[in-house]
Amino acid sequence: MTEPAPLAELTPVPRKTSPVLEQLERCRPFLEPVLEATPWEELSRQVASGHAQLWPGxxxxxxxxxxxxxxxxxLGGGDLKELLQLQDGVAAFGRSMGCSRATIEGRAxxxxxxxxxxWAASFVTYERPL
Structure with missing residues (x-):
């Protein structure tokens, strides 16, 4: 029976980065400024798990x-014209997922x-610091 290699000789298996997470990182300059209360790591987890969908331009x-x-x-950030160009493809995805409406929360x-x-306003959110 052979002795296991000392820990100093072991090297970790390189972790493959998913293409969607590579795109998310590329889009970080557009998205990070609009994250507000959500940490970047949480956004990454949501996208990696498929609970959120990234639409990169x-x-x-x-x-x-x-x-x-x-x-x-x-979330949406970056060039406004490009964001508006994404909406038809995003809407088609929503319909394919059985969605009957889309919502956005944002500043006035x-x-x-x-x-x-x-788009039409359906409600307004007010907030105050506590």
Missing amino acids: ESAAMVTRVIGDTLEVW GWGRVLKTNG
């Missing part, structure tokens, strides 16, 4: 989640842009 990115019959546009300024693209 060249200079923008969007992240969605399917919640029941709703496609939630969770988004309303002006979204209204011209078929």
Whole structure:
């Protein structure tokens, strides 16, 4: 029977990085500024597990989640024109997942842009620090 190698001689098996996580990291400059309360590691876990979907562009990115019959546009950052170009493909994905509507939460300024693209306000969220 042979002796096991000393720990100093062992090297870890290289961990393969998934292509989606590589894309997520490439899109970090677009998404990290809009994360607010969500840590980057949590976003990475959500995307890696398939609970969130990454829609990368060249200079923008969007992240969605399917919640029941709703496609939630969770995050979007980067070039506005490119974000708007992503919405048809994202909508087709939502329909293929059985979603009957899409939602976005954002600052009031988004309303002006979204209204011209078929979106309508359905509720307003107010907050205050505690």
